[in-house]
Amino acid sequence: MAKKTSSRADSTASFGAGTALADAGEAPAAKKRSSTTKASTTKASTTKAGAAKKGATKKKAGRSAASSAEKGTSRKNAAKKRAAKKGAGKKKSGRGAKTKYTAKTADRHELYQLSVQSPDADVDFLVKTYRKLRGQKPTHLREDFCGTGYLMAEWLRRNDANTAEGYDIDPDPVEWGKARNFEGIEDPFERAHFHLEDVREPSRVAPQVRTAPNFSWMIFTDRPTLLSYFKAVHADLAADGLFIFDIYGGFEAFEEMEETRRIPAGFTYVWDQVSYHPATGDYHCRIHFRFKDGTKLKSAFDYRWRLWNLPEVVDIAREAGFSAVDSYWEGTDEDGESGNGEFKKHAKGENCPAWVTYVVAQK
Numbered sequence: 001m002a003k004k005t006s007s008r009a010d011s012t013a014s015f016g017a018g019t020a021l022a023d024a025g026e027a028p029a030a031k032k033r034s035s036t037t038k039a040s041t042t043k044a045s046t047t048k049a050g051a052a053k054k055g056a057t058k059k060k061a062g063r064s065a066a067s068s069a070e071k072g073t074s075r076k077n078a079a080k081k082r083a084a085k086k087g088a089g090k091k092k093s094g095r096g097a098k099t100k101y102t103a104k105t106a107d108r109h110e111l112y113q114l115s116v117q118s119p120d121a122d123v124d125f126l127v128k129t130y131r132k133l134r135g136q137k138p139t140h141l142r143e144d145f146c147g148t149g150y151l152m153a154e155w156l157r158r159n160d161a162n163t164a165e166g167y168d169i170d171p172d173p174v175e176w177g178k179a180r181n182f183e184g185i186e187d188p189f190e191r192a193h194f195h196l197e198d199v200r201e202p203s204r205v206a207p208q209v210r211t212a213p214n215f216s217w218m219i220f221t222d223r224p225t226l227l228s229y230f231k232a233v234h235a236d237l238a239a240d241g242l243f244i245f246d247i248y249g250g251f252e253a254f255e256e257m258e259e260t261r262r263i264p265a266g267f268t269y270v271w272d273q274v275s276y277h278p279a280t281g282d283y284h285c286r287i288h289f290r291f292k293d294g295t296k297l298k299s300a301f302d303y304r305w306r307l308w309n310l311p312e313v314v315d316i317a318r319e320a321g322f323s324a325v326d327s328y329w330e331g332t333d334e335d336g337e338s339g340n341g342e343f344k345k346h347a348k349g350e351n352c353p354a355w356v357t358y359v360v361a362q363k
């Protein structure tokens with residue numbers, strides 16, 4: 001089918017190709033999208049140096065300071081900016097700086113965690129929301145599509161009484177994460193249990209909070225399958241349980257384009273929206289990494305999702321039995337252009353070029 005417009009000259013050619021390193025079973029990769037201008041969102045646009053890692057929502061086309069799938073807090077933004085400044089005088093930075101990351105030596109799970117995940121911000125939101133709605137702190141978490149268990153580890157770190165269960169069908173990220181993410185945590189594998197099972201399998205202990213972060217649930221590409229997943233989640237939650245997941249959208253989500261972001265650890269993250277088919281919602285995205293020595297890791301992660309829209313997902317969650325389903329939208333930063341990391345319930349949302357919201361479904 002001929003494309004009417006495309007910001008990516010090569011997107012058709014890229015479709016279905018170059019997935020040698022792809023992990024087809026993997027779901028969503030949270031994209032912490034780069035701070036790019038609208039004009040520069042054509043192929044391989046570049047992130048502003050030192051841009052805040054957090055700040056999910058791009059408020060204005062053309063002038064964003066941070067964009068889409070980055071969720072976080074303004075507090076953390078400020079801390080990161082301070083840390084970046086601090087390091088600047090001590091280490092050689094920018095072009096020519098030596099880093100340990102090259103295509104040969106880098107580990108894709110480490111690159112993913114550094115680029116994509118914000119477990120501290122996610123756990124902040126889970127705890128804050130549960131306390132607000134249920135008047136107490138939650139202790140038992142279930143993470144669906146848990147991968148390396150990065151978020152579960154953060155959950156355990158918050159409180160010695162906290163426990164977690166993680167569900168993922170792939171032993172590779174699970175084993176990687178168990179070996180690396182739980183260092184320094186008291187009794188980690190007595191408190192956190194990984195299950196190499198489909199996310200539709202029931203929990204061992206009914207969770208107070210169950211989460212599916214970074215859009216992983218978008219691997220369910222038809223309505224009956226998504227409904228059956230939501231029904232399984234609803235049945236599985238504790239009586240006062242919450243199911244919290246994220247979703248992204250905005251007109252830039254539909255564009256075939258690449259965005260890049262420099263990661264302070266010393267490499268470049270590339271979020272590649274390869275194709276979107278409006279008749280089906282089929283959405284193909286990839287993550288690539290580029291290194292300072294000129295080498296690349298192409299298609300380190302490959303996603304075949306459906307780009308769902310928010311109202312239809314809310315309807316499906318209600319049909320699954322949830323008593324209330326609300327979306328939480330990010331406030332605006334002082335710059336008036338990017339998100340501030342503070343998510344609040346909002347009935348209508350905001351028509352930003354790129355947004356991420358949390359959906360909170362109450363049992």
Ligand SMILES: C[S@@+](CC[C@H](N)C(=O)[O-])C[C@H]1O[C@@H](n2cnc3c(N)ncnc32)[C@H](O)[C@@H]1O
Nearest residue numbers: 025026027028145146147168169170198199214
């Ligand atoms: C991109 S990772 C998510 C990692 C992490 N949770 C995050 O927030 O970024 C998606 C994971 O979903 C897992 N997965 C895909 N389909 C699944 C299913 N039906 N049941 C359980 N895990 C599944 C994959 O093995 C992969 O580890």
